[in-house]
Amino acid sequence: KAGVTQTPRYLIKTRGQQVTLSCSPISGHRSVSWYQQTPGQGLQFLFEYFSETQRNKGNFPGRFSGRQFSNSRSEMNVSTLELGDSALYLCASSALGTAANEKLFFGSGTQLSVL
């Protein structure tokens, strides 16, 4: 069974641009969640999608958005990039999206550098 796949692996953008990251969950998983990892703030929850609906959102500005398609693949978009958006963006999938009683499986992430 293929794992969680994130593309691209690396991205370099300049301030003011926008970027789209992609995540393909494990087959059969309906929940996809996104996390931002930086040296300063650590791992922080961005948002979670389940069956094409955003169910939960972290404390990030509206420049961060996402969506989920009917095949459960998810995209995350960041508009008007700032230097502080440089981070490793990790995507996780699970069957039901309730890590209270199931494991989360993570992809290898997309390393975004904003110049």
Added chain:
Amino acid sequence: GIQVEQSPPDLILQEGANSTLRCNFSDSVNNLQWFHQNPWGQLINLFYIPSGTKQNGRLSATTVATERYSLLYISSSQTTDSGVYFCAVWVYRGSTLGRLYFGRGTQLTVWP
């Protein structure tokens, strides 16, 4: 929000040594998971352990939910154990929606 504190922040061991990593959390949680982040950035799920003790090979974990802490034990360390170990707690807040809160991690380096 809930506070998740991990200790020690850094740990350097020689191959073959044993180690204990600790995770304290500030409030009651619905679940706790331990992850290992490999050098390529991927988070590998080690344990999903809301309470009690689990073992997987050289690794074991214990969570005492009533005292709000969890321990990860690594025995007979190998160089491949190097990386960052994260503790994450799942918390519901007044609704059916929940989220994971991560600690800052323990950076483990195992020397041959």
